[in-house]
Amino acid sequence: MSSMPLSTANWHWKNKNVTPWAKTWFEQELVSVSVKGDGDEVVSISSLRDMDGDVELGQRKSKLITIFDVKMDLGWSGTASDGTEVSGKLTIPEVSHENIVDKVSDLVYEWSLSTDSSPAVDALFALAKKRLPELLEAKFSEFPKAIIDRHGKDVYVSGDNSRAGTPGPSTPSSSGKATSATPSSAAASASAPVKKPESALSTTTVSVEASFMASADDLFSMLTDEKKIPAWSRNPAVSKAQPDTEYSLFGGGVKGKYISLTPGKEIKQTWALSSPTWPSGHYATLTAMLDQGSDSTVLKLKLEGVPTGMEEEITRNLEGYYIHGFKSIGLGASL
Structure with a gap:
């Protein structure tokens, strides 16, 4: 267990x-x-x-x-x-x-x-x-x-180690508590976000990048247009793509506010992961930089303010859900 x-x-x-x-x-x-x-x-x-x-x-x-x-x-x-x-x-x-x-x-x-x-x-x-x-x-x-x-059992932790079957749909409640019919008090307590004083939080920066067979303008649109985001994120999105407006990606898994948007060039936004391991009330800053070449565009994602100790996990998240999200719709290219 x-x-x-x-x-x-x-x-x-x-x-x-x-x-x-x-x-x-x-x-x-x-x-x-x-x-x-x-x-x-x-x-x-x-x-x-x-x-x-x-x-x-x-x-x-x-x-x-x-x-x-x-x-x-x-x-x-x-x-x-x-x-x-x-x-x-x-x-x-x-x-x-x-x-x-x-x-x-x-x-x-x-x-x-x-x-x-x-x-x-x-x-x-x-x-x-x-x-x-x-x-x-x-x-x-x-x-x-x-x-x-x-392979489902390798990425999903079953509540019963004797079962390796595919889990049914599950939607966490807005409080972050488990939706199991009989959660233990320990599990319910552990699933609540850990509150840390902002001044005591040690942070670092992680970056990932990849090249895609698309124009910078097209990638900018796919990153910000709430009608296009679901194509690569596979989840509903909320995005007005205006400074100081809130956005939500991956069905609420990531939330924040846009800081600035330069079409075809750069998107800067606050970024918070809806996870019990992410400090409550803490926002990192994600900068998406687009550099268009002759036949492809390099997308670089720089996330500043990542809690120390979460670097590997967040890097995997950025690669798995942003980079591979775009690759999954046929935009991948060799750097």
Whole structure:
């Protein structure tokens, strides 16, 4: 049993990279995708040739979140109606949470044929292009649940160590107390924010940065427009994007006020984490700096006023929920 109360342990942002496991899962599962034509022809996915990208499982306030954005190169093969062995390649540029779970865009399929063309070969190629996508998408739809079933126990602290199942939805109350039906007095007490005198609080600064395939103006808009923020944060947002107005991200997990906004250049705002470990009433200062290059924009996040001892946790939070949030919608680029 964790020494930390359940409500506290599951409040933190946690991420686990599961990319190697995901590649193995796709290698094993996608080769089961096969379709038979009206005659003797049959075609199937023969291999996962390459996979590029990241797959993670995140947890915030007892909610498990799948974060994935990968490019796949698949091999396909089959037998034409005249007995000819046929093969080719299929590239899917983006398999992500957005097009598998959120359905905000369609999957793109790029097909190629390695076998010399003939009427029978062309008919099999047409069968592959017509029938395999729907079967692949059915298999992809199983992927998010497979991630949670296999890795959920590693980022979620269960109240019963004998269970490794996926937790049900849970929403902490505004007081920060656990929503369990019978919380112990110790757990309820521990889940309340710890009040520290501001003068006694030792703080430091953490920074993260990444390059994205987007203009500085577009990134600025995605960071401040409450209609666009949910695309990468996967949660409701409140943001009027004016100095001295309050904002709320990640369903209330982060709150603060805007200090100044320079479109396409910089956003400065106060920043507080809604967590029992974050000192009550304390606000750090987050500065988002945008530097546009010829084909990408570097986003640097500098958070000043982080309580000493929380540097590693907050760095993971910034990388997991801001940087990987943008990567999950297909904006990632190499620095």
